[in-house]
Amino acid sequence: xxxxxxxxxxxxAGSLVGLYLLPLAALVLSVTGGDISRAVAHPALAPALAxxxxxxxxxMAATVAAGLPLALYLARSRGRVARLLLALLDLPIVLPPxxxxxxxxxxxxxxxWLGAWLSSLGIHVPFTAxxxxxxxxxVASPFFVKAAVSAIRSVPNDLVDVAxxxxxxxxxxxxxxxxxxxxxxxxxxxxLAWARALGEFGATLIFAGNLPGTTQTLxxxxxxxxxxxxxxAIAFSLAAALTAVVxxxxxRAGAAPWTRRAA
Amino acid sequence: MVACSxxxxxxxxxxxxxxxSLTRVLPALALxxxxxxxxxxxxxxxxGSQILRMQIEHxxxxxxxxxxxxxxxxxxxxxxxxxxxxxxxxxELVIAVPADAPIADLDDLAFGATIVMGTEAVPVGMAARTFxxxxxxxEDRGLAEALRRAVVSYExxxxxxxxxxxxxxxxxxxxxxxxxxxDPHLRALPLPDHLRVPTVLHAAIVAGxxxxxxxxxxxFDFLLSDEAAEVLADYGFGPPPPP
Numbered sequence: 001x002x003x004x005x006x007x008x009x010x011x012x013a014g015s016l017v018g019l020y021l022l023p024l025a026a027l028v029l030s031v032t033g034g035d036i037s038r039a040v041a042h043p044a045l046a047p048a049l050a051x052x053x054x055x056x057x058x059x060m061a062a063t064v065a066a067g068l069p070l071a072l073y074l075a076r077s078r079g080r081v082a083r084l085l086l087a088l089l090d091l092p093i094v095l096p097p098x099x100x101x102x103x104x105x106x107x108x109x110x111x112x113w114l115g116a117w118l119s120s121l122g123i124h125v126p127f128t129a130x131x132x133x134x135x136x137x138x139v140a141s142p143f144f145v146k147a148a149v150s151a152i153r154s155v156p157n158d159l160v161d162v163a164x165x166x167x168x169x170x171x172x173x174x175x176x177x178x179x180x181x182x183x184x185x186x187x188x189x190x191x192l193a194w195a196r197a198l199g200e201f202g203a204t205l206i207f208a209g210n211l212p213g214t215t216q217t218l219x220x221x222x223x224x225x226x227x228x229x230x231x232x233a234i235a236f237s238l239a240a241a242l243t244a245v246v247x248x249x250x251x252r253a254g255a256a257p258w259t260r261r262a263a
Numbered sequence: 264m265v266a267c268s269x270x271x272x273x274x275x276x277x278x279x280x281x282x283x284s285l286t287r288v289l290p291a292l293a294l295x296x297x298x299x300x301x302x303x304x305x306x307x308x309x310x311g312s313q314i315l316r317m318q319i320e321h322x323x324x325x326x327x328x329x330x331x332x333x334x335x336x337x338x339x340x341x342x343x344x345x346x347x348x349x350x351x352x353x354x355e356l357v358i359a360v361p362a363d364a365p366i367a368d369l370d371d372l373a374f375g376a377t378i379v380m381g382t383e384a385v386p387v388g389m390a391a392r393t394f395x396x397x398x399x400x401x402e403d404r405g406l407a408e409a410l411r412r413a414v415v416s417y418e419x420x421x422x423x424x425x426x427x428x429x430x431x432x433x434x435x436x437x438x439x440x441x442x443x444x445x446d447p448h449l450r451a452l453p454l455p456d457h458l459r460v461p462t463v464l465h466a467a468i469v470a471g472x473x474x475x476x477x478x479x480x481x482x483f484d485f486l487l488s489d490e491a492a493e494v495l496a497d498y499g500f501g502p503p504p505p506p
Contacts, residue, residue, distance in 0.1 A: 109432050126432050127377065127415035206423075209379065209416025223419060224382050230317060 024241070031235050039235035047213045048221035049239060055129055055217065056197040059136035063144050063193055068186075071148035072174055086149070089142040100138055101206025108134070108207070131208035132215050136197035144186075144193035151185020152178055187255030191248045198244050218243070276304040277482045278324055280315040282331035282386065282464065283420035284354060284439050288498040289329075295494050296485050303478045311420035313384040319344060325469045326479035329486075331421075331439075332386035336465040346475065348467035351486045353501035355440040356390040356460040357451035361431045368452055373409040376434040379416045379424050386462065387421040391437035394460045401457055425449065444499035463504060 005013065039045055074082050092100060108115045108125040118125060125131050155178050163173040179186070201219040208215040210224060218240045226233035281289050286309050293305035308315070308325070316335040319325050320342070328345070330336045336348050360366045372378065381388025399407035413434075418424045421438055428436040429448040439462070443449045468476075468483050485491055492502055 105430065105432060109430065111431055205419075209427075210382070210418065211414065211416050215416065224384075224417065226314075226317065230321075 027234060027237060031238055035231045035235040039232055039239065042232065044212055044216065044221045044225060045236060045239065048216050048218045049243065051129065051216065052198055052218040055132045056136055056194060059133045059140060059197045060190065060194050062137055063141040064190065067141050067145045067148060071145050071152055075149045075152035089146055092138050092142050097139060097200065097202030098206055101135065101203035104135060104138065104203060104207040126207060127209040127211065127215060129214060132204055132217060135203040135207050136200050139200055139203055140193040140197035143196055144189040147189025147192060148186050151182035154185065155181045183255050187251050191251040194247055194251060195244050275302050275478060276306050277326045277478050278306045278308065279327045279329060280308050280319065280325040281329040282312045283309050283422045284331050284441060285329055286422060287445050288495060288500065291494050291498065292491055295490055296482060300481060305482065311385040319469055326476055327482055328467045328469050330465050331462060332389060333463060333465050336467045339467060344470050345467040346470050347483060348465060350463045350503040351466045352464040352495045352503055354462045354464060356394055356437060356462060357440050357443055358435055359425065359428050359438045359443050359449045359451055360435045361428060362448050362450045364434065366434065369406065372413060372435055373406055376413050377415045378410060378413040378435045379418055379427050379433050380414055380437040381421060381424060382417040382419055385420055387424065387437060387439060388417065390460045390462050394458065397458055441499040
């Protein structure tokens, strides 16, 4: 009889779980009722939460709209361009967010490549909510696209071929066969991307700045109140953690009927 | 006692938590300090003073804390987290614009300009708020209001403010005179004397869990020396106010 996990493995796995749970428990336990009521009454919390939800929702809509066709192409193409693009998708994930922020400024800033041209049209991207959305799309969408590529690849090609022989167009086959079967993986990717977008800090601070009501997302608000009052920042962080958990649960619940149908 | 080997060993180091505005001068101070203390290494950590102060409150291993504002040092002292403290240099708030920008004075910022400043807790942000309050009280209330409305971002430390102005992402930013002195891309707008906001930098020896660190004390004393004052002056800092 082989035990499923040897003792050493159990200890290592357990310490990893402990590392996840310990800071979270400390976060929850160190907040008093007074901190929470102060946080709720704080003028920065509601606008920051609303801005985080609004910008990340727009970022995710753009991610799905542009990311799905990209993922369909990347999943089915074996060409050199597709392989190169897949490798490029890792870049925003491994680059420090501050570097992404500087790069976005270099592109969209006043003196930047696109920015100079946009400026001449009277469009200024940095320090606007649009900059917040752009930063979120750049750092978060690769998580969705990568997950979508894996999910789409896991759909057997035979099914698509059968649909095509029965007269379905490529688009119809993708929409009616591939996407429903890949829904579970797509939802996982969307959840990951959304969580990353909600947590975005470094690129946002550099590219979009920190202005309450306009570009101050929840992570920036946490950092700003942290400067003066740690217990208030902890209460804010709890709100951020709750928001992420609720959104992840919603995304999963939304994908559930699709996943069941596919099964 | 271990014989002196000439190699600085790990125990002979002073960890200095320093305000972001000291980013350029501290390495020069460390170099000058090393002339008389060859076996002591200075390990600098830079951030906004308010962040450093929070880290020290939570047990960060700082030996010496250099704050751009008295408040952060005084609060630590009141909590018994410092053993000695005092002013060691002065700086001044300025409004920086890109060196080649067609901006002559404050009034040019009143219409359609974009401005960045520090948050409420970072010393450079506190000084900017003092400036705006003074402008409101002594001059044009409308101008102060216009400048406040022109702010597009509150940054956690002065380096980020200066960088955004130097890159011309904004028209102006509230920084220190030393930032402008150090960066040829920046120029300070002229201000009337009654609107000038001087700032005082404070040093403190942080009370650690172990025995007192004599090297921390010697670096603290060095900061108050004429030698240090010369280095600080080279980088645009003024002498501490007379006691």
